[in-house]
Amino acid sequence: MTWSIKLGRILGIDIKVHLTFLLILGWGASIYGGEAGPLYGLLVTVALFVLVLLHELGHSVAAQWFGIKVKDIILLPIGGVARLERMPEKPWQELIVAVAGPAVNVLLFLLLLPVAVAVAILQHTMLPGTLSVESITQPGALGLIMFLLSANVMLVLFNMLPVFPLDGGRVFRATLGFFMDYERATFIAVLIGRMVAVALGLLGLVTYDFFLVLMALFVYTVGGQEGQSVALRGILRKIPVERILARDRVALTPNATVEEVASQIRQSGQPNFAILDPNSHQLLGVTTSDDVAAAMANGQWYRRVAEIMRHTHQIPKIAFHATLDEAQEKLGQASSRVGAVYEGWQFRGLIDLADISRAFRLLASPKAREIVG
Ligand SMILES: [Zn+2]
Known part of the structure; x- marks a missing residue:
């Protein structure tokens, strides 16, 4: 993808950021910074995208396990994309690859939970009476961990929406794939995904939620493109x-x-x-x-x-x-x-x-x- 900068390589996969991603860093620094200042805001934003990167690495490792090459992982303002050389067409493979991303966030949540409790107890013993609802949302070590905990929950909930091409939509297509052929399963998953995308886009417009409108556009176009290429391959597959x-x-x-x-x-x-x-x-x-x-x-x-x-x-x-x-x-x-x-x-x-x-x-x-x- 043009307009992207390579950050490094993990597990043989190029990790890139799209140039528009830099805008999100600036935005995050001002939104999350609050009283603690833009540097803390930047830290929170970067931490959020580390979670997104780990999520994409989850998909990637599962894909590599099935012998599918991962071209790269690109971080975009709306999230991350692991670009696979091809999509797994066996339903149970697609199911595992789709679930592997959110599974990483569930794992991170479970790992961070005891850390949050430990930090909270530590903070409380050092400064008795300081543990309150405000203290866990305030900038600081505990605030950051609490933010990461909730971000993991949000990432799982959002990605598991049964809207193709989000992870939940892929799980939905894979499940349909157990009962019908791949082309038909894709057709139904894309159709439902696009209907939900239109509804989400309208909701975003009414509530001035710019992020929601962007997501809806992404789901609508990328889902449609993938649906078309599956239909194309379905026809070509029948001709020697x-x-x-x-x-x-x-x-x-x-x-x-x-x-x-x-x-x-x-x-x-x-x-x-x-x-x-x-x-x-x-x-x-x-x-x-x-x-x-x-x-x-x-x-x-x-x-x-x-x-x-x-x-x-x-x-x-x-x-x-x-x-x-x-x-x-x-x-x-x-x-x-x-x-x-x-x-x-x-x-x-x-x-x-x-x-x-x-x-x-x-x-x-x-x-x-x-x-x-
Ligand atoms: Zn995912």
Whole structure:
């Protein structure tokens, strides 16, 4: 995510703060500081976000335990986000990953409780008669611990609201997932989450609660985006690569020149070309219209395509019988627009991101969905 600064690394995960987070520090310093001054306010705000960070680390450790990579944890003014490489799709895995965050706050609460009692007793013995309702909310050691105790309770209550994509909403989707397929469970969880988000947003507007409005916007947009990507994957999952593999694509020999490929592109509009060994018909490399355009721009129209091609080891391999969502994931992981499709050892053709989105556009229409369905 741009606009974020890396603070460090914990358990192999980059910890970042979004630049807007600095605003919250200033705001927190003035709100929580009170009589004790802005420095105490800053301490309280930082302590609050340490709780948020530990919460996100809870999700992260659970995800890593299931072999899911965690890209980073970003602290935003509205809270934290642990960005997972993929979402766990098995209901019980999602359930554990979702609950692991709030579980950390429950644990922290239980650990802080005896500390609070000890500090309260200590304060009372040193200065008898000073323990009152005011003393536990006043700035100071006891006030800070009491604040952290209540913050943990708030974090658990808020995150466990059954509103997707909050943790409670994920628990809700995972629970639905035991009874129906993942796409349907997501659809219902997102729909309910969005309805609650609209209600919370309106409540925030009426009560001038800016934080609530921000949260509602977050839930509405992020929940919707995740719902869409699940629906997309659900469609792509049903189609094997072999069904959309173009059979009329021109392949090249390594001796073809850049100029010849350019004229081929002008005639066919083909975006990428397989370069095959003339004897074994195995794939040697791939060249794209962008590679050819770059070579032409550098005046290298006379060069052999073998000199400018990307070699096979740079091209992700995709199985002929794989599904389109698997193909898309492979391309994404390799940051490549194009992949080489193999049936066993036999090269069968190239597939590119545009092929996948074209297939998706064709199949996303309601009528096609019935056919694929
Ligand atoms: Zn969480």
